[in-house]
Amino acid sequence: MEQAKLNSLKKTAAQIRLDILEEVHAASSGHPGGSLSIAEIITYLYFEEMNVDPANPKWADRDRFVLSKGHTAPALYAALAEKGFFSKDELCKLRHVDSFLQGHPDMKGTAGIDMSTGSLGLGFSTACGMALAAKIDGKDYRTYTIVGDGESEEGQVWEAAMFAAHYKLDNLCVILDWNGLQIDGPVTEVMNPTPHDKKFEAFGFHVISIDGHDFDAIEAAFAEAKSVKGKPTVIIAKTVKGKGVSYMENQVGWHGSAPNDEQYAQGVAEIKATM
Amino acid sequence: MADKIATREAYGNALAEFGDKYDFVVLDADLAAATKTGIFKKKFPERFFDCGIAEGNMMSVAAGLAAAGKVVFASSFAMFAAGRAYEQVRNCIGYPHLNVKIGATHAGITVGEDGATHQCIEDFALMRAIPGMVVINPADATEARAAVEAAINYVGPVYIRFGRYAVPVIYDKDTYNFEIGKGVNMLDGKDVTIVATGMMVSMALDAAKILANEGISARVVNIATIKPIDKDIILDAARYTGAIVTAEEHSIIGGLGSAVAEVVCEGCPVPVVRMGVEDKFGHSGKVPPLLEMYGLTVENLVAKAKAAVALKSH
Numbered sequence: 001m002e003q004a005k006l007n008s009l010k011k012t013a014a015q016i017r018l019d020i021l022e023e024v025h026a027a028s029s030g031h032p033g034g035s036l037s038i039a040e041i042i043t044y045l046y047f048e049e050m051n052v053d054p055a056n057p058k059w060a061d062r063d064r065f066v067l068s069k070g071h072t073a074p075a076l077y078a079a080l081a082e083k084g085f086f087s088k089d090e091l092c093k094l095r096h097v098d099s100f101l102q103g104h105p106d107m108k109g110t111a112g113i114d115m116s117t118g119s120l121g122l123g124f125s126t127a128c129g130m131a132l133a134a135k136i137d138g139k140d141y142r143t144y145t146i147v148g149d150g151e152s153e154e155g156q157v158w159e160a161a162m163f164a165a166h167y168k169l170d171n172l173c174v175i176l177d178w179n180g181l182q183i184d185g186p187v188t189e190v191m192n193p194t195p196h197d198k199k200f201e202a203f204g205f206h207v208i209s210i211d212g213h214d215f216d217a218i219e220a221a222f223a224e225a226k227s228v229k230g231k232p233t234v235i236i237a238k239t240v241k242g243k244g245v246s247y248m249e250n251q252v253g254w255h256g257s258a259p260n261d262e263q264y265a266q267g268v269a270e271i272k273a274t275m
Numbered sequence: 276m277a278d279k280i281a282t283r284e285a286y287g288n289a290l291a292e293f294g295d296k297y298d299f300v301v302l303d304a305d306l307a308a309a310t311k312t313g314i315f316k317k318k319f320p321e322r323f324f325d326c327g328i329a330e331g332n333m334m335s336v337a338a339g340l341a342a343a344g345k346v347v348f349a350s351s352f353a354m355f356a357a358g359r360a361y362e363q364v365r366n367c368i369g370y371p372h373l374n375v376k377i378g379a380t381h382a383g384i385t386v387g388e389d390g391a392t393h394q395c396i397e398d399f400a401l402m403r404a405i406p407g408m409v410v411i412n413p414a415d416a417t418e419a420r421a422a423v424e425a426a427i428n429y430v431g432p433v434y435i436r437f438g439r440y441a442v443p444v445i446y447d448k449d450t451y452n453f454e455i456g457k458g459v460n461m462l463d464g465k466d467v468t469i470v471a472t473g474m475m476v477s478m479a480l481d482a483a484k485i486l487a488n489e490g491i492s493a494r495v496v497n498i499a500t501i502k503p504i505d506k507d508i509i510l511d512a513a514r515y516t517g518a519i520v521t522a523e524e525h526s527i528i529g530g531l532g533s534a535v536a537e538v539v540c541e542g543c544p545v546p547v548v549r550m551g552v553e554d555k556f557g558h559s560g561k562v563p564p565l566l567e568m569y570g571l572t573v574e575n576l577v578a579k580a581k582a583a584v585a586l587k588s589h
Contacts, residue, residue: 060344066339106370106371107342107371108370108371108372114342115338115342115367115371116367116370116371118366119362119366121331122331122335122362122363122366122367123335124335125331125332125335125336125338125339125363125367126335126336126338126339126342126367127339128332128335128339129335129336129337129338129339129340129341129342129343130339130340130342130343131339132324132336132339132340133339133340133343133344133345134343136300136322136345137343137344155331156329156331156332156335156363159329159331160332160335160336162327162329162332163326163327163329163332163336166327167324
């Protein structure tokens with residue numbers, strides 16, 4: 001892609017990373033690791049790929065997004081705020097009792113959220129329902145869902161995969177965030193769900209494997225997914241959990257804990273240095 | 276009226292009938308022949324989607340369809356709709372208050388021969404605990420049909436329970452007016468009220484006749500909507516008859532009996548005696564002996580009503 005576009009996307013992704021840190025730090029709780037790993041993907045989705053309108057969040061023909069790994073809501077809230085669905089001032093209220101930014105996405109309370117998620121394994125299925133609705137109604141909107149690698153240990157993920165292929169949901173694009181870590185340790189050690197590529201292929205998916213932090217690869221993958229007819233696509237995105245904050249990268253412990261003031265300052269400095 | 280029809284049959288027929296009038300889609304999990312959604316499938320194949328034996332996925336898919344604007348019926352046996360898929364119903368449908376109608380058939384012990392694993396006697400308890408969930412248990416084929424139409428016209432999640440076993444038709448299709456949240460006074464009486472739901476309503480009418488012969492005047496109330504429950508009709512019964520017996524083909528824990536006791540205790544404390552499945556799992560068998568085994572009989576209802584009356588003097 002053109003350098004100017006790439007620079008702009010990188011800048012937005014860095015801003016989203018800053019927002020994620022701000023949210024989780026202000027809440028003293030939340031999930032920074034898996035939020036940081038999807039920063040590029042969610043940036044590309046909201047700033048290039050998806051047809052959405054912040055002024056009309058319930059627009060019937062919009063593309064849909066379901067964050068099946070709902071605990072990484074800080075990334076989604078950051079993207080929605082940067083896009084203009086709600087004020088950036090709200091981000092520092094994440095998980096507070098007087099905020100609409102719930103610990104996990106709430107479609108009733110937060111503009112731009114297409115499905116309430118958080119309990120793992122369920123969001124992917126709801127995305128299948130949205131994609132099926134588009135087929136029934138003859139509409140050309142697309143549905144995107146980000147599924148966690150640990151989440152793929154849930155049986156319902158594979159029920160959903162079976163359903164998506166059976167009903168030839170080529171308007172559905174699944175992104176598997178392959179960051180390799182879950183709460184109890186490395187995904188392959190806790191309960192090995194690999195090989196994802198062969199499994200999704202066997203379930204009837206078109207499979208694309210990319211570096212989930214490379215915007216050129218992300219762009220090419222989404223373009224390829226759109227060209228595939230008759231079957232759903234999964235983009236297996238190799239990512240780094242905690243990406244962009246040195247002490248969080250590839251550290252299991254940063255799945256669900258918040259940085260203290262000192263750690264927050266260091267993280268902000270590191271991200272700002274890349275901008 | 277002597278006709279006997281299973282409410283699941285009425286459900287399938289109603290879906291097919293209202294499919295002409297309303298725009299909705301139907302999901303099932305490989306049980307279309309049994310839940311009777313197959314009747315709809317035959318007439319509207321393009322609006323029917325089999326989800327295979329994956330009830331959790333089906334409920335979440337239903338939520339996605341509803342979030343995209345569709346009115347959705349999702350069907351399976353009560354055991355798998357309310358039990359297996361409880362969390363999907365709670366988190367995907369209940370929490371966002373989506374427009375999904377859960378048509379749960381083969382509820383209660385009248386599933387019969389299949390036995391305990393398939394006899395769901397906890398569905399009212401599970402479903403009514405979900406905030407905003409409407410829970411309906413029709414008494415006969417007429418009420419089942421009316422409840423389906425009411426659910427279509429109601430915006431939000433609804434759980435409707437249907438039975439496998441043929442039960443007497445007690446309402447006239449041409450005159451019966453069903454309203455979500457409204458109980459129906461079937462018979463007036465002054466000594467005790469039988470508050471019944473589902474297939475127990477016709478038994479309650481029979482029990483009232485026996486009680487009348489023994490000099491006890493029993494009011495009979497049909498509560499089809501377990502939630503939101505008709506507090507007015509229950510409190511009126513408590514005030515004017517002074518004793519209540521509840522009757523349901525469900526565990527006595529968490530269902531109609533519990534719901535009525537909650538209303539009565541908070542509004543007009545009088546004796547409440549619950550008749551239902553007494554904290555036991557089901558069993559295989561033909562329906563009549565099963566009903567005997569679990570005490571879901573007219574005779575037991577008469578005895579429970581007398582027990583409620585006796586408690587009034589305490």
